Amino acid sequence: MDRREFTAALAASSLTNLFATAAHAQPAPPARPRVGMLIHSDMIMLDLTGPLTVFNIMQAGVHLIAKTMQPVMTDVGLPVAPTESFETSPRAFDVLFVPGGLKGTVAAMNDRETVDFVRSAGETARFVTSVCTGSLLLGAAGLLRGYQATSHWYVRDLLPLMGGIVRSDRVVEDRNRLTGGGVTAGIDFGLTIASRLAGEETAKRIQLLIEYDPKPPFDAGSPERAGPALTNDILRRRKEAIAQAESAAKAAGASLKI
Amino acid sequence: MDRREFTAALAASSLTNLFATAAHAQPAPPARPRVGMLIHSDMIMLDLTGPLTVFNIMQAGVHLIAKTMQPVMTDVGLPVAPTESFETSPRAFDVLFVPGGLKGTVAAMNDRETVDFVRSAGETARFVTSVCTGSLLLGAAGLLRGYQATSHWYVRDLLPLMGGIVRSDRVVEDRNRLTGGGVTAGIDFGLTIASRLAGEETAKRIQLLIEYDPKPPFDAGSPERAGPALTNDILRRRKEAIAQAESAAKAAGASLKI
Numbered sequence: 322m323d324r325r326e327f328t329a330a331l332a333a334s335s336l337t338n339l340f341a342t343a344a345h346a347q348p349a350p351p352a353r354p355r356v357g358m359l360i361h362s363d364m365i366m367l368d369l370t371g372p373l374t375v376f377n378i379m380q381a382g383v384h385l386i387a388k389t390m391q392p393v394m395t396d397v398g399l400p401v402a403p404t405e406s407f408e409t410s411p412r413a414f415d416v417l418f419v420p421g422g423l424k425g426t427v428a429a430m431n432d433r434e435t436v437d438f439v440r441s442a443g444e445t446a447r448f449v450t451s452v453c454t455g456s457l458l459l460g461a462a463g464l465l466r467g468y469q470a471t472s473h474w475y476v477r478d479l480l481p482l483m484g485g486i487v488r489s490d491r492v493v494e495d496r497n498r499l500t501g502g503g504v505t506a507g508i509d510f511g512l513t514i515a516s517r518l519a520g521e522e523t524a525k526r527i528q529l530l531i532e533y534d535p536k537p538p539f540d541a542g543s544p545e546r547a548g549p550a551l552t553n554d555i556l557r558r559r560k561e562a563i564a565q566a567e568s569a570a571k572a573a574g575a576s577l578k579i
Numbered sequence: 580m581d582r583r584e585f586t587a588a589l590a591a592s593s594l595t596n597l598f599a600t601a602a603h604a605q606p607a608p609p610a611r612p613r614v615g616m617l618i619h620s621d622m623i624m625l626d627l628t629g630p631l632t633v634f635n636i637m638q639a640g641v642h643l644i645a646k647t648m649q650p651v652m653t654d655v656g657l658p659v660a661p662t663e664s665f666e667t668s669p670r671a672f673d674v675l676f677v678p679g680g681l682k683g684t685v686a687a688m689n690d691r692e693t694v695d696f697v698r699s700a701g702e703t704a705r706f707v708t709s710v711c712t713g714s715l716l717l718g719a720a721g722l723l724r725g726y727q728a729t730s731h732w733y734v735r736d737l738l739p740l741m742g743g744i745v746r747s748d749r750v751v752e753d754r755n756r757l758t759g760g761g762v763t764a765g766i767d768f769g770l771t772i773a774s775r776l777a778g779e780e781t782a783k784r785i786q787l788l789i790e791y792d793p794k795p796p797f798d799a800g801s802p803e804r805a806g807p808a809l810t811n812d813i814l815r816r817r818k819e820a821i822a823q824a825e826s827a828a829k830a831a832g833a834s835l836k837i
Contacts, residue, residue, distance in 0.1 A: 367789070370628040370655070374762070377655045397628070397635045399659060453790075474790060491794040503790030504632070505766055513796045522809075525799035529809055531625065532711075532732060532761030534800025535793035536749040538771045541783035542792025551780075551787055 354381045354415040354518045357442055359455075360403060361387060361435070363425030366395040368452045371507030372418060375515050378527050386410045388434060396422055407438045416514060417446035421453025421473060421504070423562045430461040430569040440464065448517065452501040452510050457566060459500070460485050461573035469495040473503035474544055475559060482570040484579045505542075508533055612639045612673040612776045615700055617713075618661055619645060619693070621683030624653040626710045629765030630676060633773050636785050644668045646693060654680055665696045674772060675704035679711025679731060679762070681820045688719040688827040698722065706775065710759040710768050715824060717758070718743050719831035727753040731761035732802055733817060740828040742837045763800075766791055 356376050358369065376383050387393055387403035394400050405411075419439065429435040440462040443449045451459050456472040459465050460483030469486045471477050471493040480487050492501050492513050499517075501510035512533065516524035541547035556563070614634050616627065634641050645651055645661035652658050663669075677697065687693040698720040701707045709717050714730040717723050718741030727744045729735050729751040738745050750759050750771050757775075759768035770791065774782035799805040814821070 365632075367628050367632045370625050373655045373657075374623075374625045383656075397631050398641075399631075401657060491792065492796065502792070503788075505789050505791045505793065508763055509794055509796060516796065521797065525797050525805060526809055526813065528795065528797055528799045529802070529805040529813060530761075531763050532800055533763045533793075533795055534749065534760075534804065535763065535791075535795065536767055537786060537791055537793065538750065538767060538774065539779065539783045539786055541786045542790055544787070546792065547783060547787040551784055555784065555787060 354379065355384070355411070355413070356381045356416045356418060357384045357386055357405075357410065357414040357446070358418045359387070359420070359429075359435075359439065359458075360385050360393050360401050361422075361425045361429050362393045363428065364393065364395055364401075364420045364422040365453060365504055366397045366399055366401075367504050368420035368422065368455065368507050369395075369401070371505070372420075372452065372511040372514070374531060375508075375511030375527055376416075378530060379515060379519060379523070381416075381518075384410060384414075386438075388432070388438075407434060410438075410442070412442050412445055414442060414446045415518065416448045416450055417442045419451040419455035419458050420507075421451070421455040421457075423454045423473070423476065423559070423566060426454040426457050427562070427565050427569045429458050430566075430573055436462050436573075446497075448497050448499060448514060450499040450501075450510065450514060452507040453503045454566070456480065456485070456500040457483075457570060459498075460570065463577050465498065465500075466577070466579070468498045469493050470498060470500040471502050472500065475503075475556060475563060476566050477502075479567055479570040482567070482574040482579070483577060484574070612637065613669070613671070614639045614641045614674045614676060615668065615672040615704070616641060616643050616676045617645070617678070617687075617693075617697065617716075618643050618651050618659050619680075619683045619687050620651045621686065622651065622653055622659075622678045622680040623711060623762055624655045624657055624659075625762050626678035626680065626713065626765050627653075627659070629763070630678075630710065630769040630772070632789060633766075633769030633785055634674075636788060637773060637777060637781070639674075639776075642668060642672075644696075646690070646696075665692060668696075668700070670700050670703055672700060672704045673776065674706045674708055675700045677709040677713035677716050678765075679709070679713040679715075681712045681731070681734065681817070681824060684712040684715050685820070685823050685827050687716050688824075688831055694720050694831075704755075706755050706757055706772060708757040708759075708768065708772060710765040711761045712824070714738065714743070714758040715741075715828060717756075718828065721835050723756065723758075724835070724837070726756045727751050728756060728758040729760050730758065733761075733814060733821060734824050735760075737825055737828040740825070740832040740837070741835060742832070 724742035
């Protein structure tokens with residue numbers, strides 16, 4: 322189930338299938354959607370890997386875009402090399418995607434060049450998307466004004482500071498904005514955007530290939546389910562990082578005149 | 580929510596919490612479990628990233644082990660650099676983990692040095708584990724003889740060729756063997772092994788941090804749910820790779836005298 326195998330397996334029939342599905346269910350998809358995925362230091366590798374796996378199976382043209390061509394370091398200690406810098410990156414994407422990682426998100430919100438890139442790419446993208454704290458950066462770029470959106474549960478209430486309307490769903494879709502909740506929501510997001518790009522049949526085939534039939538061994542994946550003790554424990558531990566995110570969101574809101 | 584943030588956030592209280600949890604619920608966990616994760620070319624990045632994210636939050640000592648120190652290429656086009664080769668790797672792990680990726684798994688099953696490493700590391704590991712097609716490699720190393728296990732749905736029926744007893748659960752635990760289903764089962768597996776190493780409370784805290792409250796947009800994550808048309812479509816596309824896996828499993832079974 323590696324890239325080349327998928328490519329080989331899908332090559333014969335995928336385009337036919339994409340169009341066959343699209344004809345009766347969805348707007349005609351691009352044959353190979355062009356996806357721009359922002360990457361930055363301190364991003365969560367799983368935020369990227371979930372959606373990237375889906376885009377890869379779709380044979381999307383994926384650009385990994387960073388401020389410079391220097392590899393960025395992720396939470397798990399694995400570096401990721403960009404394929405484009407802000408300077409060389411195309412702007413017209415079918416999907417602009419922003420991963421999370423609170424410290425890295427805050428640094429990006431406070432970085433003019435990064436915010437400018439996200440704004441300019443977001444203004445022309447067919448879909449403007451994020452997972453986890455990445456939506457705070459979309460917000461800082463003014464891309465969530467008047468849009469319903471979500472984020473990691475511990476920062477989603479900051480979105481209104483930048484004009485967003487908070488929802489707590491796992492994946493929130495409002496016109497062409499698709500935002501996912503924390504980290505693992507990237508898989509639910511990935512399948513959702515796959516259906517928008519290529520139809521439900523393709524999304525379901527990808528779901529079956531990656532065997533996404535989740536059965537969490539515990540029931541603690543949201544504050545409501547985990548209960549106040551665990552939730553408050555995490556909020557207490559992340560207090561400083563969340564306060565920094567709040568400052569960045571307020572500053573962004575002020576510069577957006579919200 | 581990057582590595583350093585987690586480290587900082589957890590440092591003050593995690594060890595205390597681990598032991599506090601263990602005292603009334605689980606056997607005493609190692610303070611920093613030593614985890615050996617095999618990596619190989621054509622592995623599925625998401626197979627690795629799910630469990631690695633969990634181990635990283637636990638502040639486990641993670642070794643990424645390959646045949647040589649050459650970076651390996653993953654399905655999504657991102658290379659991963661090993662931290663150890665078979666030659667330099669320690670053998671005594673709390674957890675030995677093997678990811679999947681059918682083409683890479685088959686190559687590993689047919690490679691004597693890889694099979695020998697997995698066997699020798701598996702014989703001494705406290706937990707012998709895998710996700711996706713990785714269990715075929717455990718089987719080829721003789722580590723699943725008489726054990727219940729699972730694998731990616733499209734190859735799990737090959738396990739008996741190497742002495743395994745197939746189950747179709749998402750995560751199968753039989754004594755110290757823990758095997759997960761395809762790709763995304765790595766997250767369910769990760770939380771399960773976290774609870775075995777550090778107690779349920781720690782596993783639930785990790786689940787809340789990575790917001791694992793899955794809500795797949797479609798219901799097609801298993802052959803039973805996806806139905807025969809999608810299932811047969813994938814089986815037809817993967818026919819050759821599955822046939823190669825069957826040959827490798829038969830050869831391994833013969834050399835294990837099964």
